[in-house]
Amino acid sequence: MPTEPESTVVTLPEAANKLITPRAPATGRIVRNESCTFGKSNAWVRDVAVDVSGTELAGKFRVGQAFGVIPPGTDENGKPHKVRLYSIASPDSGEDGHGNVMSTPVKRTIDEFDPDIAGHRRAHRGMFMGVCSNYLCDLEIGDEVLVTGPAGKRFLLPVDTERHDYVFVATGTGIAPYRGMVMQLLNGPAGPTRRDVWLLAGAPYTSDLIYHELFLEFDREFENFHYLQAISREPRTPGAKRGIYVDALLVEELDRLGPLLEGPGTLLYLCGVAGMQFGIYRRLATLGLLDGYAAPKSGVCDGSPAEWTNVQMRRGLRATPRCMIEVY
Numbered sequence: 071m072p073t074e075p076e077s078t079v080v081t082l083p084e085a086a087n088k089l090i091t092p093r094a095p096a097t098g099r100i101v102r103n104e105s106c107t108f109g110k111s112n113a114w115v116r117d118v119a120v121d122v123s124g125t126e127l128a129g130k131f132r133v134g135q136a137f138g139v140i141p142p143g144t145d146e147n148g149k150p151h152k153v154r155l156y157s158i159a160s161p162d163s164g165e166d167g168h169g170n171v172m173s174t175p176v177k178r179t180i181d182e183f184d185p186d187i188a189g190h191r192r193a194h195r196g197m198f199m200g201v202c203s204n205y206l207c208d209l210e211i212g213d214e215v216l217v218t219g220p221a222g223k224r225f226l227l228p229v230d231t232e233r234h235d236y237v238f239v240a241t242g243t244g245i246a247p248y249r250g251m252v253m254q255l256l257n258g259p260a261g262p263t264r265r266d267v268w269l270l271a272g273a274p275y276t277s278d279l280i281y282h283e284l285f286l287e288f289d290r291e292f293e294n295f296h297y298l299q300a301i302s303r304e305p306r307t308p309g310a311k312r313g314i315y316v317d318a319l320l321v322e323e324l325d326r327l328g329p330l331l332e333g334p335g336t337l338l339y340l341c342g343v344a345g346m347q348f349g350i351y352r353r354l355a356t357l358g359l360l361d362g363y364a365a366p367k368s369g370v371c372d373g374s375p376a377e378w379t380n381v382q383m384r385r386g387l388r389a390t391p392r393c394m395i396e397v398y
């Protein structure tokens with residue numbers, strides 16, 4: 071039951087940015103490295119926590135920002151590896167309550183070069199192992215790691231969290247920031263929020279869901295927190311070839327999500343695979359709920375939303391301040 075009036079104006083906090091650059095990285099230390107998928111999954115994802123106390127990052131990072139990691143060694147051109155960014159999955163107070171330890175879910179990149187796929191650089195088939203993800207996942211407690219950051223100014227919780235409701239949408243490792251945001255909103259120093267918080271998570275298989283048990287626990291404990299899953303490769307009904315994508319959850323829960331999304335202060339966050347935002351836009355527009363989250367340029371997205379193409383939406387829709395997007 072909200073106590074504060076809703077606010078249509080979204081004020082984001084000032085977030086420290088690029089305090090530590092790749093030219094002069096700081097040294098962090100691994101304090102946790104454990105699997106964070108639901109059971110045994112072929113998507114190996116590990117929750118890696120880094121202690122950054124004594125560095126410029128300590129007490130300065132915010133949930134929703136990213137930090138950088140520089141893996142050791144050199145690339146195929148003999149140059150030092152470049153920095154890779156990882157989303158911070160910890161609340162502002164960190165894993166330790168003092169902003170000294172931040173965590174991130176790291177998915178091992180394991181793929182096959184395929185000469186038939188544009189962009190794959192090798193002319194012959196062969197395994198490809200992501201340099202930084204596998205380096206991080208292999209680290210032991212106590213190992214040192216070079217870090218940079220923080221980075222990001224927009225994918226943040228608002229200053230006045232009690233004046234908004236929240237719809238968080240994720241696919242895959244895009245769930246990262248929501249772990250910290252949900253922890254901050256429900257378990258933060260200010261006490262649990264009284265606003266509504268929805269988390270819609272997409273994954274290929276149930277076993278791939280990241281931080282699933284934590285979110286189930288919050289869902290059981292807090293009446294105003296709702297956790298839904300969209301499993302794309304597990305059919306829900308006999309005869310169906312596939313499961314569902316996250317945007318289908320908006321329809322399934324329309325009775326409750328419809329009025330919430332119509333609320334003038336509701337914030338929508340989208341994080342994960344590129345293209346997911348278009349499915350959400352199309353679905354919201356079809357349901358008459360897009361207003362407030364994306365502003366159409368006239369003449370580009372005319373006609374029935376069900377027919378809008380991704381190209382049209384990329385050109386014709388601009389996210390409003392109530393819609394935060396982080397997709398890759």
Ligand code: NAP
Nearest residue numbers: 157241242243244246273274302315342343345346349398
């Ligand atoms: P993943 O485990 O493969 O899961 C992605 C899920 O999204 C799958 O169920 C996939 O379904 C589904 N999907 C694919 N296209 C979709 C669409 N248009 N609309 C809705 N759902 C869709 O994901 P991942 O390997 O973690 O990759 C996630 C992406 O998020 C990466 O590109 C990553 O760079 C990015 N990201 C990560 C972070 C982070 O903090 N780590 C932050 C922001 C973004 P099917 O595969 O069955 O089609």
